[in-house]
Amino acid sequence: MLSIALLWFGFKCGNVSNPAIAIPKPAVVFNLITEKQFNDLFPQRDKFYTYNSFMQAIKELGLIKVKISRRAASVYQFIRTDKSTGKSTTVRQDADWNEAWAKVKSDSIYTIDYGNFCTESDILTNKKELAAFFAHIAHETRHGEDGTYTDGLMFTHESNTALTYILPNNDYPAVKGKKYYGRGPMQLSFNGNYGYASDCIFGDHKILLNNPDLVDTDPVVAFKTAIYFWMTPQTYKPSAHDVMIGKWKPNAADKAAGRLPGFGMTINIVNGAMECNKGENNSGMTDRIAFYQYFLKKLGASDPNCACSCGKMKTYLY
Numbered sequence: 001m002l003s004i005a006l007l008w009f010g011f012k013c014g015n016v017s018n019p020a021i022a023i024p025k026p027a028v029v030f031n032l033i034t035e036k037q038f039n040d041l042f043p044q045r046d047k048f049y050t051y052n053s054f055m056q057a058i059k060e061l062g063l064i065k066v067k068i069s070r071r072a073a074s075v076y077q078f079i080r081t082d083k084s085t086g087k088s089t090t091v092r093q094d095a096d097w098n099e100a101w102a103k104v105k106s107d108s109i110y111t112i113d114y115g116n117f118c119t120e121s122d123i124l125t126n127k128k129e130l131a132a133f134f135a136h137i138a139h140e141t142r143h144g145e146d147g148t149y150t151d152g153l154m155f156t157h158e159s160n161t162a163l164t165y166i167l168p169n170n171d172y173p174a175v176k177g178k179k180y181y182g183r184g185p186m187q188l189s190f191n192g193n194y195g196y197a198s199d200c201i202f203g204d205h206k207i208l209l210n211n212p213d214l215v216d217t218d219p220v221v222a223f224k225t226a227i228y229f230w231m232t233p234q235t236y237k238p239s240a241h242d243v244m245i246g247k248w249k250p251n252a253a254d255k256a257a258g259r260l261p262g263f264g265m266t267i268n269i270v271n272g273a274m275e276c277n278k279g280e281n282n283s284g285m286t287d288r289i290a291f292y293q294y295f296l297k298k299l300g301a302s303d304p305n306c307a308c309s310c311g312k313m314k315t316y317l318y
Helices: 026-032 035-041 051-061 123-140 191-202 206-210 212-216 219-231 240-244 252-256 263-275 283-298
Strands: 064-071 075-082 087-093 108-113
Touching: 026 123, 035 051, 035 283, 051 219, 064 191, 075 191, 087 191, 123 219, 123 240, 123 263, 123 283, 191 206, 191 219, 206 212, 212 219, 219 240, 240 263, 263 283
Parallel strands: none
Antiparallel strands: 064 075, 064 108, 075 087
């Protein structure tokens, strides 16, 4: 289960009134995998998870991009843009954003275009990214026999729902009576991650904080949370998307920590604290790698130079 993840909600796509405004490329993903292939890859899936829900999530979330600016390491501003209308809205601006001490700190600025999910590169790279994404959601939600690779997408939430997964968070405080245990294909967990994701997906952090059950009762929202996590960098971590398409380049500190581009780095992003820097026989890591290799073959792709292991990669503190 993910210890750090984020999320968003969906919305109805309106008519595109301005032909100059760019729209996402859902047809690219449709061309990567058919409904029959999806069903064949996840034959024991819960009926909650459907191909149509996956594609709807891609289309709706693909209309969103978010510019995230950070000052002084922990002071944030989010500007969310609906690409179908071109309207941009500031959905988060921390109270200290305009304080003099924060302004003098260097900004970290990046824009996440959710329409780039499995569409940004050539077809082989896009397939590799999709295989990697499927490997993680299969592992996170599997319940079956090792080595069959038929048991992904079987859980909509983690088995122990008694745990609340609540931590103190001024920006995304827990709502009384709500639990933030792992839900959805990426097992989104903790109130801070539900709120951050909700800001991005819905433009309103309260939606998922008030109703975390949306993630395991609405399949489109569930897939959006997984795509959101895949595409969104964390404080010190790149996005899994940037890693799989070759956009992320390790700096000197990353290289010293053994962090290299490849599938292994995505394991470090998703669940490094539990599975990385623990040698080559960690069961979680090896299961993710095996799923990745299985899905590559099923999608007609290959990754012959894969840096698949994170067994010697140092993990992140946050």
